[in-house]
Amino acid sequence: EEVVSRNFIEVEIDKDLEKGVYKEVCTRFPPEPNGYLHIGHAKSALLNFGLSKQYEGTFHLRFDDTNPIKEDVEYVDSIKEDITWLGIDFKDHLHFASDYFDKMYECALLLIDKGLAYVDELSAAEIREYRGTLTTPGKDSPFRNRSIEENKKLFEEMKAGKYKDGERVLRAKIDMASPNMNMRDPVIYRVAHISHHNTGDAWCIYPMYDFAHPLEDAIEGITHSICTLEFEDHRPLYDWFVRECEFNPAPRQIEFAKLNLTNTIMGKRFIKRLVDEKIVDGWDDPRLVTISALRRRGYTPEAIGEFVKMVGVAKANSVVDSAMLEYCIREDLKTKRARMMAILDPVKVIIDNYPAGQEELLSIPNNLENPELGEREVAFGRELYIEREDFMIEPPKKYFRLFPGNEVRLMGAYFVTCVDYTCDETGKVTEIHCTYDPETKSGSGFTGRKVKGTIHWVSAAHAKQVEVRLYENLIDDEVGATNEDGSLNINPDSLQVLENALVEPALMEVSPLDSFQFVRNGFFCVDSKDSKPGQPVFNRIVSLKSSFRL
Ligand code: ATP
Ligand code: MG
Ligand code: MG
Numbered sequence: 001e002e003v004v005s006r007n008f009i010e011v012e013i014d015k016d017l018e019k020g021v022y023k024e025v026c027t028r029f030p031p032e033p034n035g036y037l038h039i040g041h042a043k044s045a046l047l048n049f050g051l052s053k054q055y056e057g058t059f060h061l062r063f064d065d066t067n068p069i070k071e072d073v074e075y076v077d078s079i080k081e082d083i084t085w086l087g088i089d090f091k092d093h094l095h096f097a098s099d100y101f102d103k104m105y106e107c108a109l110l111l112i113d114k115g116l117a118y119v120d121e122l123s124a125a126e127i128r129e130y131r132g133t134l135t136t137p138g139k140d141s142p143f144r145n146r147s148i149e150e151n152k153k154l155f156e157e158m159k160a161g162k163y164k165d166g167e168r169v170l171r172a173k174i175d176m177a178s179p180n181m182n183m184r185d186p187v188i189y190r191v192a193h194i195s196h197h198n199t200g201d202a203w204c205i206y207p208m209y210d211f212a213h214p215l216e217d218a219i220e221g222i223t224h225s226i227c228t229l230e231f232e233d234h235r236p237l238y239d240w241f242v243r244e245c246e247f248n249p250a251p252r253q254i255e256f257a258k259l260n261l262t263n264t265i266m267g268k269r270f271i272k273r274l275v276d277e278k279i280v281d282g283w284d285d286p287r288l289v290t291i292s293a294l295r296r297r298g299y300t301p302e303a304i305g306e307f308v309k310m311v312g313v314a315k316a317n318s319v320v321d322s323a324m325l326e327y328c329i330r331e332d333l334k335t336k337r338a339r340m341m342a343i344l345d346p347v348k349v350i351i352d353n354y355p356a357g358q359e360e361l362l363s364i365p366n367n368l369e370n371p372e373l374g375e376r377e378v379a380f381g382r383e384l385y386i387e388r389e390d391f392m393i394e395p396p397k398k399y400f401r402l403f404p405g406n407e408v409r410l411m412g413a414y415f416v417t418c419v420d421y422t423c424d425e426t427g428k429v430t431e432i433h434c435t436y437d438p439e440t441k442s443g444s445g446f447t448g449r450k451v452k453g454t455i456h457w458v459s460a461a462h463a464k465q466v467e468v469r470l471y472e473n474l475i476d477d478e479v480g481a482t483n484e485d486g487s488l489n490i491n492p493d494s495l496q497v498l499e500n501a502l503v504e505p506a507l508m509e510v511s512p513l514d515s516f517q518f519v520r521n522g523f524f525c526v527d528s529k530d531s532k533p534g535q536p537v538f539n540r541i542v543s544l545k546s547s548f549r550l
Contacts, residue, residue, distance in 0.1 A: 007312060007313045008256075008313070008315060009047075009051070009224070009226060009254055009256065009313055010051070010054075012224075012252075012254055013025060013051065013055065013224055016223070016224075016252065017055075021223075021249060021252075022223040022249060024055070024056075024057045024058070024223070025051065025052060025055035025056075025057030025058075025223050025224060026052070026057050026058045026059075026060070026220070026221055026222050026223045026224075027048040027049070027051050027052045027057065027058075027059055027060070027222065027223070027224055027225075027226065028048060028059065028060040028061070028062050028095075028217065028220065028222050028225070029041075029044060029045040029048045029049070029059075029060075029061055029062070029083070029088075030062045030063075030064040030097075030213070030216070031045075031063065031064060031079050032063075032064045032065065032067065032070075032071065033063050033064075033065050033071045033072065033073075033075035033076045033079060033197075034067070034070040034071050034072070034075060034268060035075060035268030035269075035271065035272055035283075036075065036078050036079070036082070036268070036271070036283040036284075036290040036291065036292055037078070037079055037082045037083070037290060037291045037292075038266055038267075038268070038271065038288075038289050038290045038291065039259065039261065039266070039289045039290075039291070039294065039304070039307075039325070040258060040259040040260075040266050041291070042082075042086055042291055042304055042308060043259045043308045043311065044226070044228070045083060045086060045088055046086060046088070046304075046305060046308045047226065047256075047308070047313060048226055049088045049089075051224070051226075057223075058093060059088070059089075059090065059093060060090070060093040060094075060095055060220055060222065061080075061083055061088070061090035061093060061094050061095070062094075062095040062096070062097060062216060062220065063076055063079070063095070063096045063097060063098075064097050064209075064212075064213065064216070065096055065097055065098045065196070065197065065198060066097050066098065066206055066207050066208075066209065066212045067206065067209070068192065068194050068195065068196040068197065068206065069192065069194060071196075071197060072197060073197045076197070078283070078292060080094075081292075082290075082291035082292060082295075085291065085295060085301055086291065086301050086304065086305070087301050087305070095216075095220060096198055097212060097216045098196060098198040098199050099198070100212075100215065100216060100219050101199060101202075101203055101207075103215070103219055104207045104211070104212060104215055105159070107215055107241075107245040108155065108170060108188060108189055108207070108211075109152065109155070110244075110245060110246070111172060111188075111244060111245070112148060112151045112152050112155060112170075113148060113152075114244065115148060115173065116172060116173050116174075116244055117151065117155075117170055117171065117172050117173055117188065118141075118143060118144055118145075118146050118151050118170070118171055118173055119143065119146065119150075119151050119154035119155055119158065119168055119169070119170055119171075120141050120143045120144075120168070120169050120170075120171050120187075121143050121167070121168060122141050122142075122143070123166065124166060127141070127169070127171075127187065130176075131176075131181065131184050131185075132176070132181075132184065134179075134181065137176065137177035138176035138177065138184045138185070139176065140176055141171075141185070144173065144176075144185070151170075154168065155170055155189070158170065158189065158191055158204075158205050159203070159204070159205050161193070161204045163191050164191065164193070165190075165191050165192055165193055166190075166191065167191060168191060169187045169188075169189060169190050169191070170187070170188050170189035170190075170205075171185045171186065171187050171188060172185060172186050172188050172211070172240075172241075173185060174186070174237075174240065180233055180236055180237075181233075182210065182233060182234050182236070182237045183236060183237060183240070186208065186210055186211070186237060187208050188207060188208050188210075188211035189205050189206070189207055189208065189211070190205065190206060190208065191204060191205055192204065192205070192206050210234055210237055210238070210241075211241055213225075213238070214237075214238040214239075214241045214242045214251070214253075215241060215242075215245060215247075217242075217251040218242050218245070218247035218250065218251055219247075221251075222251045223249075223251060223252065224251070224252055224254055225238075225251045225252065225253045225254070226253075226254050226255075226256060227253060227254075227255055227256075228255060228256065228257070228258045229255045229256065229257050229258065229315075229317060230258075231253065231255055232255045235253050235255070238253050239253075255315075256313045256314065256315065257313070257314045257315060257316055257317045257318065258317065259311060259320060260317065260318070260319040260320065261289065261319065261320050261321075261322045261325065262319055262320070262321050262322045262323075262477055263322055263473040263475060263476055263477050264289050264322055264473070264475070265288065265289070265474055265475055265481065266289065270481075271283065271288060271290060273488070274288070274474070274488070277488070279474075279488065279490055280474070281529075282529075284296045284529070286469070286471055286527075286539050287471050287472075287473075287474050287494050287495065288474075289325075291304075295513070295528075296513075296525075296527065296528055296529065296539070297471070297525060297539055297541055298329070298513070298515045298523060298524070298525025298539060298541035299329050299541065300329065300332050300333070302332050303325075303328040303329040303331070303332040303333075304328070306328045306331070306332065307324065307325050307328040310324065310328065311324070321548060322473070323546060323547050323548035324548055326542045326546065326548065327546055327548040329523065329541055329542055330523065330542055330544070330546060333515060333517065333523050333541070334369065334517075335367060335369045335370040336370070337367070337373075337515055337516050337517050337523065338366040338367055338373055338376070338516055338517070339366060339367050339368075339516070339517040339518075339519050340503065340504055340506065340507055340516045340517065340518055340519070341378070341411065341456045341457060341458055341503070341504050341518070341519055342458070342466075342468070342501060342502070342503040342504070342507065342518040342519075342521060342524070342538075343385045343386060343387055343456070343457070343458050343463070343501065343502045343503075344387065344468055344498055344501045344518075344521055345387055345388045345389065345498070345500070345501075346385035346386070346387070346388065346458075346500060346501075346502050347385065347386060347387070347388040347391060347429055347430075347431075347432065348383065348384070348385055348430070348431050348432065348460065349383070349384045349385065349386050349416070349431075349432045349433075349434055349457065350382065350383055350384075350431060350432070350433050350434070351382050351383075351384070351416060351434050351435065351436050352419065352433050352434065352435055353435045353436060354381070354382040354436055355382070356382055357382075358381065358382065359379055359380065359381040359459070359461065360379075360380050360381075361377040361378070361379055361380070362377065362378050362379075362380050362412055362413055362442070363375045363376075363377060363378075363443070364376055364377075364378050364411075364412035364442075365412075367517075376506060378412065378459075378504060378506075379459045379461070379462040379505075380413050380459055381459045381460070381461050381462075383459070383460035383461065384410070384457045384458065384459055384460055385457065385458050385460055385463060385502050386402070386410075386432075386455055386456070386457045387455070387456070387520075388429070390402055390455040391403065391418070391421070391429060391432055393421065393429070400451075400452035400453035401453045401455055402416075402418050402432065402434075402453070402455065403418060404418050404419075404420070404421065405417070405418065406418055406453075407451050408451050408452075408453040408454065408455055409440070409442075409451050409453070409454040409455075410436075410454075410455065410456075410457050411442075411454050411455065411456045411457065411519065412442050413441070413442060413457070414436040414437060414438065414440050414441055414442070415436065415437050415440035415451055416434040416435065416436045416437075417434060417435055417436075417437075418432060418433070418434050419433050419434060419435055420432075420433035421433060455520075456519045456520055458502050458503065458504055462504070462505050463502035463503060463504070463505070464502065464503055464504075464505055464507070464508050465499075465500065465501065465502055466501050466502075466503050466507070466508075466535070466536055466537070466538060467497060467498070467499055467501070467530075467535075467537045467538070468497075468498040468501040468524070468537075468538045468540070469495060469496070469497055469498070469527070469537065469538065469539050469540065470495075470496040470498065470540045471494060471495060471496075471539070471540060472491055472493055472494045472495075472496075473491055473494065474490055474491055474494045475488075475489065475490065475491065476489075476491060501538075503518075503538075507536065507538075508534060508536065510526045510531075510536050511526065512526050512527070512528035512531055513525060513526060513528050514526045515541065517544075518538075520544065521540075521543070521544070522540050522541065522542055522543040522544050523540070523541040523542050523544075524538040524539060524540050524541060525538065525539050525541050526538060526539075527539050
């Protein structure tokens, strides 16, 4: 019998439903539109969406757009595209926090009315200083005890545009001696004379995150507000705002550990820096782990979904091996994609006993593990290209590929034996001469003798030249992402462009984002940005070998 183990979030939700705290589950994913989504966001979005399905509840996509200084519609659009691509359905529940600005303002007025908020004139630096430290209590602002009427008048003046940025703030009146720094009269509204992508110039005061977020959840009837661990000590404040603004039932915040990946740059701020400093080719550079980059690299939503499931949810921070993400895409594509022949670093082979001018079409299965993918015809002739590394003049022990006197199988074709080779003046091999045995044709049932090596090839007369891009990590955790002077420590070999790769002609009839296995070389995807009709660019998604084992 299957043992169904519940993660700690499910356990809490079960309890809440049992106790009748909520009738139905409602979750949300609340991105701030200040950058593109990354794999960490995918984890959070898929987790919340998954819970809503599992409990037959509702899921909201909500743009947490309360800080116009960093936000932009470009990001709103990209987030919608990415969330849709991940397979998350939000069409009946697309929300913008900025649509609640009126309601939030009313909540602030309610707090003022209850004597729980005041307008402060201290500067940001003074507020920080008065707040005290973890070991010393804070000090009351001289403006803390204004009358309700005065606070109301000043707050209305803030809204009306009477004050410049930073001249006045509205603060919650909680406890300047609280051991939890978040409770020491947090700022809840500030003045910012800046246009908002949604509300234009309607507002010149904007709510702070810690005030806005619980209200957004409460307004939407969210039951379980799942966020990352760094908000754990904001929870008392979250609960305070929901309670004092008199929402019932109150949403419940539950924290889980952020996803971290080895040798990977996560965090919108960091990624934005790489984009702004033009170290990468935009937010969708295939070396990044933004959703748009993973898509462009050739990742599938299925592989990302599987990865997120495999990682699971935890209450303690940890770092996941990037090899696990690679494992997931490899597993996903293994039987789904055709296995084609592409030569990344070509060297010419001439089959001396194959008649010049003759050619034949060989039928090759597209994927031996998946007969449903059928077969294709591949042209074979006297002149071929193979990988340079598949030939050695003086091979080491256990090298089973081509070398003088050795016989190998050409994949899907014939056995060939190397009889000679030529080199240029630097010693670089220029041509390899072979003879073939017509008896050994693949599929002919030949059993006369066996060879130890099988190598892939393309026909010189038919092959097409394409650009191939190979990727490595941008950073190395062991070296560190930044240097002592704050500059970035970027792997200089993170992108390798191969301009002489040769592929089967079938690979010219491809569309952006199509993906294939290139036998022995890995999985590759047609770049959606730089490919042109008849001139595809192939990104390596992942190599075939894995350091990761389940
Ligand atoms: P970043 O730290 O990368 O800038 P963020 O947390 O500022 O991201 P938001 O748009 O505010 O980005 O986050 C939307 C949601 O995604 C939040 O609920 C946040 O907790 C979650 N989230 C962000 N990063 C991760 C991560 N690495 N793992 C899991 N969830 C994450
Ligand atoms: Mg944020
Ligand atoms: Mg952040």
